[in-house]
Amino acid sequence: MPPRPSQRITIKDLARELGMSVATVARAFHPEADIAVATREAVLRLARERGYQPDALARSMITGRTGIVGVLVADLHNPFYPQALALLTAALQAAGFNTMLVVAEPGGTVDAAIRLLLSYRPEYAVVLATDLTTEATATCSAAGVPLLFFNRVPDAPDARGVVCDNQGGAAALAAHMIAGGMRRPGFIGGLEGTSTHRERRDGFIGHCTAGGLTVREEPGGAFTYAGGQDAARRLLRGPDRPDGLFCAGDIMALGALDTARHEFGLRVPEDLAIAGFDDIPMAAWPAHDLSTVRQPLEAMVEKTLAWVRGRPAAGAEAGCILRLPGQLMERGTTRPVPSLPFKEICR
Amino acid sequence: MPPRPSQRITIKDLARELGMSVATVARAFHPEADIAVATREAVLRLARERGYQPDALARSMITGRTGIVGVLVADLHNPFYPQALALLTAALQAAGFNTMLVVAEPGGTVDAAIRLLLSYRPEYAVVLATDLTTEATATCSAAGVPLLFFNRVPDAPDARGVVCDNQGGAAALAAHMIAGGMRRPGFIGGLEGTSTHRERRDGFIGHCTAGGLTVREEPGGAFTYAGGQDAARRLLRGPDRPDGLFCAGDIMALGALDTARHEFGLRVPEDLAIAGFDDIPMAAWPAHDLSTVRQPLEAMVEKTLAWVRGRPAAGAEAGCILRLPGQLMERGTTRPVPSLPFKEICR
DNA sequence: TTGTTGACTGAGAACGTTCTCGGGATTGGC
DNA sequence: GCCAATCCCGAGAACGTTCTCAGTCAACAA
Structure with missing residues (x-):
């Protein structure tokens, strides 16, 4: 040859x-x-x-710096994550880092994939939307690879990460919906045990309860469109159905919204107000026009990047969770607040 | 210390x-x-x-095999690509490969990112939805990294890749819409110069023309929701507006659909039939229920993986484009075909 | 002329593996 | 008890860089 x-x-x-x-x-x-x-x-x-x-490989061998950042991501089906991934990757590569992507499908072999990733000596591992098993976490720390959580954080006290102020955002949304006339609030939860589920739940239910309202609660399972649909069906078919619905994620809210409209024939927001969390692109589409809380993605990415760049000075082994405020997006699926005179009422 | x-x-x-x-x-x-x-x-x-x-780095140095596959992806905003990316990455990592992700934002420094990627000696580079500049292509071939195109292929005769049979799918859709009564077809194009745009256009317009219909054509710009909206506005405001609309991508079709309904007050599919291409998850949502052509993603990923695995035997330097058939998804935005007696008419 | 500096360069080790080659035990056959 | 075969193991080079250390050479001052 x-x-x-x-x-x-x-x-x-x-x-x-x-x-x-x-x-x-x-x-x-x-x-x-x-x-x-x-x-x-x-x-x-x-x-x-x-x-x-x-040759980056040879260079990495002796300098000890690979320039590789591992990014672990679970369901890319939730549109929030592609958005985050695109921003994060773009920021990383602009800073001279290469991102190695690991997808953690529920049934898949995540641990094997993580070991594969670790063999390339990544300088950091950013965990997007995954609750790592304790075993995987141990594997990473044994390999000396610091973990950084994005959007979702584990319970461990030494965990570091950057998230949205879920509780505050959910509370603001509750306030907005109550001001719009909500009297029988309902909540559709996300994946049990995740911080996003818990914090958003606490924010919404806490605020409603403080206002004297009792909240009907319905588990939504994973953060999926179908999960939102199912939970909405269970919640709406009873006699005393809610007149306001907060879902722990936009993707579920859209499922709930479509179900309310097309299966129950409800008018939104007149019969039922609906809101979500994340502000995925579809939320702004006219077909949905979903009220929600926008996550400060750019700022979150920026903070993450600062952490990654500052690796040499990472004496801060202690855990630290950065909470950045979200932004309330009042759209057409919640009733406008009548008390504000200059507010545009009809949309 | x-x-x-x-x-x-x-x-x-x-x-x-x-x-x-x-x-x-x-x-x-x-x-x-x-x-x-x-x-x-x-x-x-x-x-x-x-x-x-x-240590994978040390191993790669002497074996010459890095186990790294570069994946270049442009707009992750089009939900089709996260879907493809998730499947592709999962398949790769199940086969023991690690994917290095490079996002090619329109304004970004793609070439720099590609050089960064190449310095890690990837065994393959899969190009998802990007038309590489000729310079970037040359850089890759100079580095000895074979390129594999996914979903979109360049004009070059020696290009290798796997795509959906866009032309056949679009023609089938045209046939379906004509059978449903479409007489004044319209076409909303995608990014000019891309193979997906050209082939889908040719398939649809070719079939319509062969049937004696003339097609009004409107450029949609990039494959975005807003692009579909704008093109639909231009197409629908005239006196002799189309009664059937094919968009070169689902994401544009959804924009056009929402515009037709909410801005023009049209009934779909009674006043206007609409169809797209790709079958992104949102197409199946009840709010849209969009007729479309499903890309054979699993099969496409499988073929890609076979190519990547067969790297040592890659004596086939010649170009080869694999075209896999798509599947027509008849949903609620096109009129059902009356001629088939057993077909479910109302949905 | 000699020493001293400063600017630049070369030799070689190192990183953590894999691969090739040769050699030492152990076994079996006679 | 000898030869060959088999089985297993160790020494050392190699991969492509970076880094340390010692050197060479010219210029300059004494």
């Missing part, structure tokens, strides 16, 4: 051709190294000419 | 502790190597005990 045409060209090839040592050639690529300008120019010129690309 | 607590443990550490050579220890991890069973067990036991993880 013919010789491989595109054999990767190394620093050694450049050195041979230039009659220099590998050390000198290597120096040319490091701005802070002292090397004669003429030498550097000659090296860089030939490198460009030959299309030389430094 | 105290010594790093979790210093990564290497094969050398195991060898020292066991009083064996590194070669022997290394052999224990390769099933095909000949080594005494007792020795292997001893090694594996200690490895498990110490939590040893082989």
Whole structure:
């Protein structure tokens, strides 16, 4: 067979051709190294000419820095996560990091995938929307890879991460819906045991209870459209159905909304107000026009990136959860608040 | 400062502790190597005990195989791509590959990100929904990294990839809509110059023209919800508006659908039939119930994986585009075909 | 001329694996 | 008791970089 045409060209090839040592050639690529300008120019010129690309693997071996950030993500089916993933990855690669993606499908072999990831010595692992098993967490810490949680945080006291102020956002939404006339609130929960479920639940129910209202509660299972549909069916078919519904996530809220309209023939928001959390793109679509709380994605990504960049100075082993405020998005599925005179009522 | 607590443990550490050579220890991890069973067990036991993880970087250096597959993806905002990405990544990691994600935001520095990716010597680069610049393509081939296109293919004759049979699917949709009574077809295009746009356009318009119908055509810009909205506005406000609308992508079709209903007050499908392409999850939601063509995602991923796995035998440098048939999904936004007696008419 | 500095360069180890090669036990046949 | 075969193991090179350390050479001062 013919010789491989595109054999990767190394620093050694450049050195041979230039009659220099590998050390000198290597120096040319490091701005802070002292090397004669003429030498550097000659090296860089030939490198460009030959299309030389430094080998990140070899570099990583000796520097100990791989530039790899692992990103673990569960259900990409919830549109919130692709959004977050796109932003996070773009930010990482702009900062010179490469993201290694691991999807943790419910039935899949997450632990094997994590071990595979860890073998590449990532500098950080960002956990998007996954509750890691304690075993996986232990594996990471044993490998010396710090974990960073995004949007959802575990119970562990030493966990670090950045999340939305779920409780505050849900409470604000409750206030808004109560002001709009809600008297019989209902809540559709998300995945039991997740921080997003718990905090949003506490925020909404806490505020309603403080206002003297009792909340009917219905588990929604995972954060899925179908989960929202099912929970809405159970909640709406009784005699004393709610007149306001808060769902722990937009994707569930959309399921509930469509079910209320198309299966129960309810008018939203006249018969039933509905709101979600996250502000996924579909929430703003005219077909839904869903009231919700927008997560501060850009800010969350920014904070995450700051953490990743500051790795060398990561003396802070202690846990720290950053909570950033969300933004109430009052749209067409909740009744406008009548007390504000200048507010646009009809939409 | 105290010594790093979790210093990564290497094969050398195991060898020292066991009083064996590194070669022997290394052999224990390769099933095909000949080594005494007792020795292997001893090694594996200690490895498990110490939590040893082989270093993929070092391994890759000498084997030349990194196990890394680069995945380039443009707009994750189109829900089709997260879906494809999740499936593809899951399949890759089940096969022992790690996916490195590169997002190619329109305004971003794609070329820099690609160079960054290439420095890790990926074995393959799967291009999801991106038209690479010729420069980027050249960079990849210079680095000896084969490209594989997914869902969208470039014009180059030596390109390899797997796509849906866009033309056939669009033609089938045209036939279905004509059978449902469409007489004034309209077409909303996607991103000009992409294969998905061109092939779907050709399939739909070709079939309509062959049937004696003339098609009003409207560019939709990128494959976005807003693009579908805008194009629909332009198309629907005239006097002789279409009675059937095919959009080059579901996400645009949903924009057009919502615009037709909420801005023009049209009944779908009575006044206007609408269909898309891709079958994204939202298409099946009751609020939209969009007729469309389902892409054979699982099969496409499977074919892609087969290509990636077969890398050593990749003597086939010649271009090859695999076209897999899609599936017509007749839903509520197109008029049912009356000629079929047993077909369920009302839905 | 000699020492001293400063600017630059080269040799070689190191990173953690895999792979090749050769050699030492152990066994079996005679 | 000898030879060959088999089985297992160790030494060392290799992969492509970076980093440390020692050197060379010119310029300059004494």
